[in-house]
Amino acid sequence: MAILYDQRPFKTRVADVLANDFKVKAIQKAQDVFYAKRKALVDQVPEWEEFRDEAAELRDHVLSNLDYYLNQFAENATKAGAKVHFARDAKEANDYVLQVVREKNAKMVVKGKTMVSEEISLNEALMNAGVEVNETDLAEFILQTADWNPPSHIVVPALHFARERIRETFHDKLGYEGTEDPEEMTRFVRKRIRDRFLRADIGFTGCNFAVAETGSITIVSNEGNGRMSSSMPKTMICLMGMERIVPDFAGLDVMMELLIRSSVGAKISNYFSMITGPAKAGEADGPEELHIVIIDNGRSNILGGEFNSMLRCIRCGACMNICPVYRHITGHAYGSIYPGPMGAVLTPLLVGYEKAGDLPYASTLCGECWEHCPVKIPLHELLLKHRVNIADKAHLRPAAEEAIFKTVATVFSNSFLFDYGTKLGAIGMKLMSKNGQMADWTKLLPVVGGWVKAKDMNTLKLKKFRDVYAEYEARKKRK
Numbered sequence: 001m002a003i004l005y006d007q008r009p010f011k012t013r014v015a016d017v018l019a020n021d022f023k024v025k026a027i028q029k030a031q032d033v034f035y036a037k038r039k040a041l042v043d044q045v046p047e048w049e050e051f052r053d054e055a056a057e058l059r060d061h062v063l064s065n066l067d068y069y070l071n072q073f074a075e076n077a078t079k080a081g082a083k084v085h086f087a088r089d090a091k092e093a094n095d096y097v098l099q100v101v102r103e104k105n106a107k108m109v110v111k112g113k114t115m116v117s118e119e120i121s122l123n124e125a126l127m128n129a130g131v132e133v134n135e136t137d138l139a140e141f142i143l144q145t146a147d148w149n150p151p152s153h154i155v156v157p158a159l160h161f162a163r164e165r166i167r168e169t170f171h172d173k174l175g176y177e178g179t180e181d182p183e184e185m186t187r188f189v190r191k192r193i194r195d196r197f198l199r200a201d202i203g204f205t206g207c208n209f210a211v212a213e214t215g216s217i218t219i220v221s222n223e224g225n226g227r228m229s230s231s232m233p234k235t236m237i238c239l240m241g242m243e244r245i246v247p248d249f250a251g252l253d254v255m256m257e258l259l260i261r262s263s264v265g266a267k268i269s270n271y272f273s274m275i276t277g278p279a280k281a282g283e284a285d286g287p288e289e290l291h292i293v294i295i296d297n298g299r300s301n302i303l304g305g306e307f308n309s310m311l312r313c314i315r316c317g318a319c320m321n322i323c324p325v326y327r328h329i330t331g332h333a334y335g336s337i338y339p340g341p342m343g344a345v346l347t348p349l350l351v352g353y354e355k356a357g358d359l360p361y362a363s364t365l366c367g368e369c370w371e372h373c374p375v376k377i378p379l380h381e382l383l384l385k386h387r388v389n390i391a392d393k394a395h396l397r398p399a400a401e402e403a404i405f406k407t408v409a410t411v412f413s414n415s416f417l418f419d420y421g422t423k424l425g426a427i428g429m430k431l432m433s434k435n436g437q438m439a440d441w442t443k444l445l446p447v448v449g450g451w452v453k454a455k456d457m458n459t460l461k462l463k464k465f466r467d468v469y470a471e472y473e474a475r476k477k478r479k
Helices: 010-018 021-042 048-064 066-079 090-103 115-119 122-128 138-145 163-174 182-199 225-231 249-264 308-312 324-329 340-351 368-372 379-393 399-412 415-431 440-444 448-454 465-478
Strands: 083-087 108-111 132-135 202-205 209-211 216-221 235-241 271-275 289-295
Touching: 010 021, 010 324, 021 249, 021 324, 048 066, 048 249, 048 308, 066 083, 066 209, 066 289, 083 090, 090 122, 090 235, 090 289, 108 182, 108 225, 115 122, 115 235, 122 132, 132 138, 138 163, 138 182, 163 182, 182 225, 202 225, 209 249, 216 225, 216 249, 225 235, 225 271, 308 340, 340 368, 340 379, 368 379, 399 415, 440 448
Parallel strands: 083 289, 108 132, 108 202, 202 235, 235 289
Antiparallel strands: 209 216, 216 271
């Protein structure tokens, strides 16, 4: 699955989502649950804002010195016995992985949850090479079983599946004969996946944070599949976005305080794995060989630029759990593995405005995403910067829209034109109105129709405030 899994027009994707009542309600319910759990925990931490400030400063410090910390991490990881490879893009990352696969004569692999593997289309590369791929995160397993159905959230990607649909999918694809009880279905999956863990040639994981001073990688999960993927197969491959790094364990402590609370509204995760090199002599578990692939894939183009703060992102999903737009159009309207406010900023940076230029407009710019972001990314400001770039620099908005806004700018910057233009507008709107509201037939008009369909639109008044004020001033003079 590439970064963009659905390249149909944005409005088409939105229309499809809005026609799926269960999907919309499922996302809304999840938002409410996550928000309430997060708020309850955050309210217990008086220093929460100080933690956010510290985390933002820490992430900015790392980004400003990223070359130093990446080199330090690579050196220490290598000293610990890991094999570190830097990949410029998805092709280089996949080529290296396939080289390891061939060296190990691997036929079957297991994968813990890793967004960056989706970003580089790793599954497709492996399957094209004849390798059996097994997702082991429960939600990712559900999506794989449902013919690689795309995710709707970065933390809980199968939110849009009802238990009835999961049971039906397991029955049709895997021969499951049990009930739709979640615990029974989970036991069925657990039994199936554990067999894969035991037989897998290679285990793949992501990396929540890499620790530069020790060369350690960390994995946060709630199911234990990350630990199984990293300890049972003889060969482990960790895929890591190059910005996912902290200087030391003190920095890791700060980030962990924020990550779990912000993502799922819990104090700690069920599982936290810290891996420094392959298994040493006498250790009971761990891989015999550890490969760490540090992936750029467009991040260098973001680093140091006007969108640099986007690289602070720790993939917690907090912005999605509060966003009013995501609440109504769900993750699938974005057509990207990175949905919500963070995806609306990040996706165009990774694939370009030509392919994802509509996403920055999927926002009210209310700022709630920034208020809830644990590393204080000003997402609403970055979305506005995207819009400026799209309209004024790339000139990718429709020609008619550009002409309209240029005309409006001319009118608004000239008091005479503004005065008479708004009076003519009031007359025109009165002709198109019924009972003080725009008539239903105006929904068919270009530009205007987009507003009228979405909201009640009152007509302009012929007499404006400045007219009333001028009359007031005239009366004062007469006195």
